[in-house]
Amino acid sequence: MTQSPTTHPDVVAPGLSGVAGSEHPVDAEAPRVVVLAGGLSHERDVSLRSGRRVAEALRAAGVDVSVHDVDARLLRDLDESRPDVVWPLLHGAGGEDGSLRDVLELAGVPYVGTGPRASRLAWDKPIAKERLLTAGLSTPDWLTLPQELFRDLGAHGVLSIVAERFGLPVVVKPTRGGSALGVTRVTSEDALARAMVDCFAYGGSALIERAVDGIELAVSVIDGPDGPVALPAVEISVDGAYDFDARYNPGRVEYFAPARLTKAQAEQVAEVAVAAHRALDLRHLSRTDLILQADGTAQVLEVNVAPGMTETSLLPQAAVAAGHDLGALYRRVVELVAGSRQRV
Template identity: 65%
Template sequence: MGTGEESRPDPSTEGPTSGEGAADGVRVAILAGGLSHERDVSLRSGRRVAAALRDQGLHVEVLDVDADLLPALERLRPDVVWPLVHGSTGEDGSLQDLLALLGLPFVGTAAAGCRLASRKPVAKAVLRAAGLPTPDYAALPQSLFREVGAQSVLRAVEDRLGLPLVVKPAGGGSALGVTVVSEASQLPGAMVACFAYGDEALIERRVDGTEVAVSVVDLGDGPRALPAVEIVTDGPYDYDARYNPGRSEYFVPARLDEAQTRTVGDLAVAVHRTLGLRHLSRTDMILEDAGTAWFLDINVAPGMTETSLFPQAAQADGPLDDLYVDIVRAALRG
């Protein structure tokens, strides 16, 4: 169910749903909203993608993920669905399984790949087993702190991983519940903030370097990296810095030399392939001065807002609207 009419996508305000060159009459249902903490970001992403596709003449309707979703899909009978629900059911494979049960082609990774990618500790374990660099970490559920004792657990974390650390929920995105811990006294508060967004914490050794996001597109001829986006922010790259213009500065393409550009692009493509992703993804990483690119996180449904990283990379590569249409056509092909 939705959380209120004021937050629901309103198809009547989304502009025309047809036009010349309507891509062979393709009907697209964009799924946005849902009940996760990232609902508002999802709504903004959905509206922007819908506008871009309509500008290219596709028939588009934006649907919320609530009790009206299945009747709406039955009424619309879309040729392809583009899930843009961030966090929880939007990226953990459950929504993708539902679309597969309904026999609807959809943009993005199938359920199995989503399950690997959406749980940060699982993704890190799979990628580390494949030989890809990711910082040392521990994944600890909230229940363990109650059973064993918080002080004992945190002491073990400090002894094994050292400081500084980054504490983040094992699932979800948009940097919600993420804290950079520079001193041991900050660690208990970081755990409390993390557990407000999930029952499992990923505690990761912090790596210093250049923060880079590399998006990947795969339209049927193999994955390729889009221009890297370098992120510079006044403080942590948190929710506010991501979605409120002015807090962060972006360099597209990133200010990297040829070898560094190849390194970050190769890592993003390797992550995409190793996790079995499809159509599009975005890998967040830190490039150390020594030259190693460290995997931090993978997004199978990257944000598409005005400050999001995937659209910035795509625009640096070519016309954004054309790429979105190509992604829809790739989903139609399977």
């Protein structure tokens, strides 16, 4: 008789209360799933909320699911319980940089999501942007600036030449990371130094990207039996910056799902998201964030291998807009993984 992994107490308490129990009958034919949520990155709270929502949806679809933090007991518990599928819902370092996926591969555990090599590529924004350009996709011009070089050359001199030669406005963001942590849109040279300091609080290297204007969109992609398929684009309308607070606290942002696009525009951004998914060798699911400019150019900002799955997150909104029941959709994803047991 198998033993379910022990649900870590601090997963159940802060944001996953009620997940350990079940109000729905379990379908014996469904894969047994362990959702990994929490971790120790800056995005721990978002991960907990994502884990709770996915676990609730899977349970409603008849799936036997438990939730586990990433701690010293995880590998032992996975070895004892041997779940059919693990769904890592960790955001930020560890969850998206390929390291946890490396360990899951070594443990021989099938999991939802992109493999470790492609995760590392997508996690590093400048490298991912190079790959997107090679694939013929558009992405805003950028430069990278490590903190050491910024310090050695002197902040004033570096920022003056950036503002003069690169132009304003720009967006400053960590080269690695998510949830808009450390991200600032800068419209004046005076604000550039503060933006760099905020960025370096979340990583050792900054990406300075030329700001582009247009319709802000998120296009999620789900793998199916016949390949990746784009969900309807979600349009993001926000008064001010689409920062961490705006993303995860309801009320500051107005979402349109599906986005207010023409049929041709909707097809265009769907094609771009699928092309980005393929260019970066992503697997099972992804989310491409982009700006559709007035001239029709779709500028890819970044591609996420572990999209947020909270109550305000964009992939679930897109799935509902497409008419999917979230539990049934997530169950199909884990059944695809359980049936293929492929490795990347």
